[in-house]
Amino acid sequence: MRARRCQRRSAHERRGSSPRLQDRVVVLIGGGSGIGFEVARRVIALGGSVVLGGRTPSRLEAASARLGEGARWQTVDTSDSASVEAFFASIPVVDGIFTTAAEYVVGPMRDLDPTDAASPFESKFWGQYRVVRAALDRLSSDASIVLMSGAASVRPPAAAPAYVAANAAIEGLARGLAVELAPIRVNAVSPGTIDGNLWANRDEAVRAASFAQFSADTVLGRPGREGEVADAVIHLLTNGYTTGSTLYVDGGYSLR
Ligand SMILES: NC(=O)c1ccc[n+]([C@@H]2O[C@H](COP(=O)([O-])OP(=O)(O)OC[C@H]3O[C@@H](n4cnc5c(N)ncnc54)[C@H](OP(=O)(O)O)[C@@H]3O)[C@@H](O)[C@H]2O)c1
Structure with missing residues (x-):
């Protein structure tokens, strides 16, 4: 398995292209629904598991x-370090992570x-921190980690300062880990x-009001789709020369 990985890596490096997802293992915590599930569909379609x-x-x-084939599952609670460590114990090699x-x-x-007030930090920031830390010894040398943030990081939507700050901290964590973990990429x-x-x-009623407000506030005039975020995650998982970046998939919300 290791030898095959090395051959594959040197092959894409020789071609000057980015790593592929064929035969690679991507961990998607939260992948039972929503955006994570859409990423799972794409990883499997590209030959990964x-x-x-x-x-x-x-x-x-x-x-x-x-x-279908290519997917397996295991329970985990990202608020609990022991649970996150037990989750990774059964996964020998990790090529990608998105939480x-x-x-x-x-x-x-x-x-x-x-x-x-602390819950966005406790759950979203420290939850992802725990996941990456528990996976450290299992990451392949060309693994790619994608952290989940939110465009509130750069444009506060309403009075929600701790949520805004937690997302900004996640984008900072991506930059910090990109330096610490290189050549593993972190975005x-x-x-x-x-x-x-x-x-x-x-x-x-809350959903309709929020969508109307967001549509009025963003350049493209509508909310996004889960598949549009998933496409961006696949880009970050597979682009071999992007690290420490934040990709805003927000219809231009952060521009206004
Ligand atoms: N959708 C948006 O508009 C939007 C915009 C910006 C950012 N985001 C970010 O996207 C993430 C949510 O993803 P989503 O929109 O795809 O929503 P989602 O469908 O609700 O996905 C969240 C998933 O995480 C799992 N989960 C929640 N807490 C967990 C925990 N402590 N341990 C393990 N699993 C847990 C849930 O399953 P269980 O409950 O079964 O565990 C669920 O499958 C959040 O970080 C959010 O801030 C979303």
């Missing part, structure tokens, strides 16, 4: 069945108690509002 992680066995089992797992409260400083993807599973589970 995925390990889906999440907290709900029935969701992971159903997602894995939809994906959409997160659960947090967003709101103004005045209204949130300290636990809720962040930073979506605007995406019309998908996350919002489908929210109140209809």
Whole structure:
């Protein structure tokens, strides 16, 4: 397995092209739904395999069945270091990581108690930090890590300072890890509002108002689609000369 990897790597380096996903293992924690699931579909279509992680066995089992051969799953809770370490214990080599797992409260400083205010950092920032740390000894030398951020990092949508700061910290983490882990590549993807599973589970009136506001605020005049973010993640997983970058998939939201 190792020898084949080396041959493949030197082949793409000789061609001067980027690494492929054929026969590569991509870990998608949160991949049982939404954007992570769309990434899983693309990885498998490109000849790779995925390990889906999440907290709900029935969701992971159903997602894995939809994906077919090339997908397997295991429960994990990114808020718990022991759970994240146990998750990686059964995965000998990791070629890619993308973690959409997160659960947090967003709101103004005045209204949130300290636990809720800290939740974007605790869940989204430290959750992804735990995942990368637990995977360190299993990463192949040309692995690619994509961190999940959000365009609120550069353009606060409303009074939500801790959420804004947590996303900015994730983009900083990508830059810091890109230096520490090179030649492993580390980047962040930073979506605007995406019309998908996350919002489908929210109140209809809130969703409609948020989509209308986002459409008015962004250059392309509409929310994004999960597949559009997934395409950007595949780009970051496979481009051999991009590291420490943040790719904004936000319809131009951050420009205005
Ligand atoms: N959709 C948007 O508009 C948008 C925009 C910008 C950024 N984002 C970012 O995208 C991420 C959400 O992805 P999504 O939009 O695809 O939503 P999603 O479909 O709700 O995906 C989240 C997934 O993470 C899993 N999960 C949640 N907490 C977990 C935990 N502690 N441990 C393990 N798994 C956990 C969930 O499954 P279980 O509940 O079964 O564990 C679920 O499958 C968040 O980081 C969010 O900030 C989304």
